[in-house]
Amino acid sequence: MSLNIKDIAKLAGVSPATVSRVINNSGNVNEENKERVLKVLEETGYKPNALARGLIHKKTNTLGIVVPDISNINFSEFVKGIENQARSYDYNIILTTSENNFNKEVECFEMFKEKRVDGIIFSGTRFTEKHKSELDNSTIPFLVFGQNFEHEKIISININNQKAAYDATKLLFSKGAKNIAMIGGPLWDRAAGYDRFMGFLSASVERGLKPNELIYEEGDFTIKSGYNLMKAILNKKKIDAILAANDFMALGAIKCLADLGYSVPNEVQVMGFDDNIIAEIYNPSLTTVKINFYEAGKIAAKAIIDKINKLKVDKYIELKYELVIRKSTI
Amino acid sequence: MSLNIKDIAKLAGVSPATVSRVINNSGNVNEENKERVLKVLEETGYKPNALARGLIHKKTNTLGIVVPDISNINFSEFVKGIENQARSYDYNIILTTSENNFNKEVECFEMFKEKRVDGIIFSGTRFTEKHKSELDNSTIPFLVFGQNFEHEKIISININNQKAAYDATKLLFSKGAKNIAMIGGPLWDRAAGYDRFMGFLSASVERGLKPNELIYEEGDFTIKSGYNLMKAILNKKKIDAILAANDFMALGAIKCLADLGYSVPNEVQVMGFDDNIIAEIYNPSLTTVKINFYEAGKIAAKAIIDKINKLKVDKYIELKYELVIRKSTI
DNA sequence: TGAATTTAAGAAAAGCTTTTCGTGAGGTAG
DNA sequence: CTACCTCACGAAAAGCTTTTCTTAAATTCA
Numbered sequence: 001m002s003l004n005i006k007d008i009a010k011l012a013g014v015s016p017a018t019v020s021r022v023i024n025n026s027g028n029v030n031e032e033n034k035e036r037v038l039k040v041l042e043e044t045g046y047k048p049n050a051l052a053r054g055l056i057h058k059k060t061n062t063l064g065i066v067v068p069d070i071s072n073i074n075f076s077e078f079v080k081g082i083e084n085q086a087r088s089y090d091y092n093i094i095l096t097t098s099e100n101n102f103n104k105e106v107e108c109f110e111m112f113k114e115k116r117v118d119g120i121i122f123s124g125t126r127f128t129e130k131h132k133s134e135l136d137n138s139t140i141p142f143l144v145f146g147q148n149f150e151h152e153k154i155i156s157i158n159i160n161n162q163k164a165a166y167d168a169t170k171l172l173f174s175k176g177a178k179n180i181a182m183i184g185g186p187l188w189d190r191a192a193g194y195d196r197f198m199g200f201l202s203a204s205v206e207r208g209l210k211p212n213e214l215i216y217e218e219g220d221f222t223i224k225s226g227y228n229l230m231k232a233i234l235n236k237k238k239i240d241a242i243l244a245a246n247d248f249m250a251l252g253a254i255k256c257l258a259d260l261g262y263s264v265p266n267e268v269q270v271m272g273f274d275d276n277i278i279a280e281i282y283n284p285s286l287t288t289v290k291i292n293f294y295e296a297g298k299i300a301a302k303a304i305i306d307k308i309n310k311l312k313v314d315k316y317i318e319l320k321y322e323l324v325i326r327k328s329t330i
Numbered sequence: 331m332s333l334n335i336k337d338i339a340k341l342a343g344v345s346p347a348t349v350s351r352v353i354n355n356s357g358n359v360n361e362e363n364k365e366r367v368l369k370v371l372e373e374t375g376y377k378p379n380a381l382a383r384g385l386i387h388k389k390t391n392t393l394g395i396v397v398p399d400i401s402n403i404n405f406s407e408f409v410k411g412i413e414n415q416a417r418s419y420d421y422n423i424i425l426t427t428s429e430n431n432f433n434k435e436v437e438c439f440e441m442f443k444e445k446r447v448d449g450i451i452f453s454g455t456r457f458t459e460k461h462k463s464e465l466d467n468s469t470i471p472f473l474v475f476g477q478n479f480e481h482e483k484i485i486s487i488n489i490n491n492q493k494a495a496y497d498a499t500k501l502l503f504s505k506g507a508k509n510i511a512m513i514g515g516p517l518w519d520r521a522a523g524y525d526r527f528m529g530f531l532s533a534s535v536e537r538g539l540k541p542n543e544l545i546y547e548e549g550d551f552t553i554k555s556g557y558n559l560m561k562a563i564l565n566k567k568k569i570d571a572i573l574a575a576n577d578f579m580a581l582g583a584i585k586c587l588a589d590l591g592y593s594v595p596n597e598v599q600v601m602g603f604d605d606n607i608i609a610e611i612y613n614p615s616l617t618t619v620k621i622n623f624y625e626a627g628k629i630a631a632k633a634i635i636d637k638i639n640k641l642k643v644d645k646y647i648e649l650k651y652e653l654v655i656r657k658s659t660i
Numbered sequence: 661t662g663a664a665t666t667t668a669a670g671a672a673a674a675g676c677t678t679t680t681c682g683t684g685a686g687g688t689a690g
Numbered sequence: 691c692t693a694c695c696t697c698a699c700g701a702a703a704a705g706c707t708t709t710t711c712t713t714a715a716a717t718t719c720a
Contacts, residue, residue, distance in 0.1 A: 002469070004676055015700045020678055028698060045467050050444040051390070052676035054381045055705045062424070062445075070413065071624070076406040083400065083427055092441060094392070095425040097413055111422060114380040115392075137375045139332070223611055251611055258613065281553055281581055283588065283613050294401070334706055345670045350708055358668060382706035385675045 003046050012040045023048060054116060063093045063304060064112035064120045068100045073276055074293045075123065078145065081297020082121060089305050091118070100125050106134050113138060119304040121145060125189040141307040145300055146191045148316060155303055157296065157317040161191050164289050164321045165199025168243055168271055171287075171323055173207055175330045177241035177269055180204070181215035183229045183253060185245040192221070196245045196273065215239060219249050226252025234260065240268055241329075247272035247279045247288055254284070254328060269329040284327035291321050333376050342370045353378060384446060393423045393634060394442035394450045398430045403606055404623045405453065408475065411627020412451060419635050421448070430455050436464050443468060449634040451475060455519040471637040475630055476521045478646060485633055487626065487647040491521050494619050494651045495529025498573055498601055501617075501653055503537055505660045507571035507599055510534070511545035513559045513583060515575040522551070526575045526603065545569060549579050556582025564590065570598055571659075577602035577609045577618055584612070584658060600658040614657035621651050 009016045014033050021029045022037040029037075040046075054060040063086055067075040083093055094117060098104040105124060109131075112120055119141040122131075127144045132151065135142060143155040150156075172180050182200045185193035197216065204214055215237055219225035226249030233239060234256075244250035250272030254264050262268050264284055272279060275290035296319050307313045339346045344363050351359045352367040359367075370376075384390045393416055397405040413423055424447060428434045435454060439461075442450055452461075453475040462481065465472060473485040480486075502510050512530045515523035527546065534544055545567055549555035556579030563569060564586075574580035580602030584594050592598050594614055602609060605620035626649050637643045 005678095006676085016677075017679080017700060017702095018698085021699090024678080026679090030698060033698085047440060047443045049385070049446060049676050051381045051384045051446055052705085053678075055379070055385065055676080055707095056678050058705080060381070069410070070400070071403065071406045071410045073401065073403065073406075076401045076403075079425070080399070080401045080427060083425060087426070092424050092426065092445070094422050095409070095413060096417070096422065097410060110377060113377040115422070116379060116381055255611060255613070278608050278611075281585060281608075282611075283585070335708095336706085346707075347671080347709080348669060351669090354708080356709090360668060363669085379706050382675085383708075385677095385706080386708050388675080 064117040077293035078297040081294040085298040085301035161195035162199040165196040169203035223252040230256035247276035287329040394447040407623035408627040411624040415628040415631035491525035492529040495526040499533035553582040560586035577606035617659040
């Protein structure tokens with residue numbers, strides 16, 4: 001059906017070696033023959049078989065990507081960044097989603113091994129020793145996003161979530177808040193759960209609060225959990241500000257406050273995390289910690305490709321964040 | 331570095347052929363040898379090289395996907411559906427983004443050819459004869475999403491946008507609207523631009539309006555264009571309802587109306603398209619035409635895989651849609 | 661027991677490209 | 691004119707797995 005290099009060679013009246021030399025521009029081919037081969041290539045639309053090439057070069061120009069959920073805007077921005085950057089280096093991506101399910105994650109690793117990807121970018125709520133051990137006899141360059149995983153052979157890239165949450169909490173205090181509650185993520189989520197909580201904790205303690213006085217509810221990053229936990233908090237305590245561990249929960253909280261007749265930001269200020277596309281257009285627009293996931297994807301792709309090319313790459317890369325002040329705070 | 335089947339064979343004291351038979355469970359191997367091979371496989375974590383396999387079988391179990399922008403929630407849901415379905419059939423996806431740029435789209439096709447994907451799912455604002463001709467000497471099964479492209483060898487899957495827009499317009503009329511304006515997409519976008527406009531047109535004409543009386547502004551699907559066009563419309567005409575060609579523009583319109591002191595839905599009703607995740611949580615929540623992109627992705631993946639497996643597949647698949655009535659209409 | 665099957669397993673080819681190696685032609689220099 | 695070099699190009703091996711073909715051994719049946 002589809003042509004191979006021998007067919008092209010025959011059509012051009014040369015050997016496969018010569019065709020290969022023309023395709024790869026590796027010289028040592030007579031101008032006249034080159035013309036003839038190029039003409040045949042043009043006419044036939046022949047494309048060299050990347051499988052055969054990969055077999056020889058032990059290189060596929062492919063990255064394996066694992067994200068928990070591509071329909072989450074954070075991850076889709078991240079993947080977009082990866083894809084754009086990768087393409088500029090002539091790499092492609094195999095995309096997989098894991099729903100944070102350990103078995104699926106491991107399946108992806110196995111598949112990546114079989115398909116001989118040149119590098120792997122992993123993102124998930126946690127990357128553990130258990131994950132690591134699945135990779136032990138593999139030499140594929142590996143990068144973890146969203147977590148600081150200490151290991152000689154693994155690149156990790158992350159924002160300093162603790163510091164970001166600390167800054168966010170301080171911002172609320174500086175805007176006059178006295179009783180801040182946090183609607184956080186699950187604490188086993190090292191980055192967006194645990195670290196952000198720790199930032200909230202340290203800013204609160206610095207303010208003179210005792211750890212056991214803190215108001216903290218553990219959500220699952222959905223709008224609904226933000227809504228429900230907001231309700232729960234209002235039933236228990238009098239508060240004047242909310243720090244949510246992501247924008248969805250913050251939006252859920254705002255919606256709840258609106259439904260119950262509280263004014264945002266006058267009675268309760270609300271702050272989110274991530275700077276989701278919705279944050280800007282919601283009414284009121286949401287003050288939040290902006291994380292540039294697209295940029296993160298570009299950085300991640302660049303780092304892993306550099307690693308593939310044996311360039312020097314930092315083991316840990318810290319991403320920037322930024323407080324974006326909008327109408328949900330005073 | 332990494333082991334190959336010969337190494338495994340040596341370690342197990344058998345020939346590569348026998349190892350292959352064990353791996354593929356193709357029988358004719360003595361129980362004792364099988365055990366030994368399995369043990370070696372287990373111990374070494376050996377994974378057969380998918381490139382070599384692909385070379386022999388002329389099959390990669392990989393689909394090539396083109397979408398304009400993965401960070402657009404519609405497409406990320408679509409891709410999620412594809413990925414999940416594909417995985418259940420033991421396929422993986424190479425994801426590319428095109429920004430609706432013809433040259434990039436063609437580059438993707440070329441790359442897919444080189445990488446020998448088994449099938450291609452294409453989504454973009456338009457798939458034209460020019461695209462088609464790029465594929466002419468290719469035998470890779472091909473599917474177009476979001477457009478009805480008549481061609482023997484191409485599967486197209488789409489919603490009936492014209493009918494959906496017709497239904498949406500009729501809904502607004504039924505809720506008492508007299509002067510409906512449309513904020514549409516570019517007309518060269520066959521599906522979300524042209525077809526949705528035609529639906530609006532036919533419902534309006536059916537209502538007794540003359541085509542030249544219609545109020546129609548052409549946006550680019552962004553929030554900002556919705557906002558600006560809303561403003562433009564208000565400056566020209568008195569209207570009591572808006573049909574937008576997507577939710578983003580509808581939201582932009584609502585924001586504009588709010589800023590200018592109009593009450594939605596009492597003074598102006600607004601209706602969107604797609605049922606973006608934001609539609610439900612916005613304030614007021616948005617009445618819209620729900621399209622299940624996730625489901626569409628699953629259907630598309632199933633169709634292309636069936637085609638790859640030489641099963642009978644409809645040339646045209648029409649997707650369902652649904653009117654979701656919320657607070658932006660009466 | 662002898663003939664006919666069945667089972668097990670290895671050797672080798674095929675799938676496609678790149679790269680090394682070798683060879684012949686043509687050119688340069690001494 | 692001879693020795694050496696360069697250039698152009700083809701043959702063949704390598705990269706890894708599967709599958710066909712053979713063959714040898716074991717089993718079955720009469």
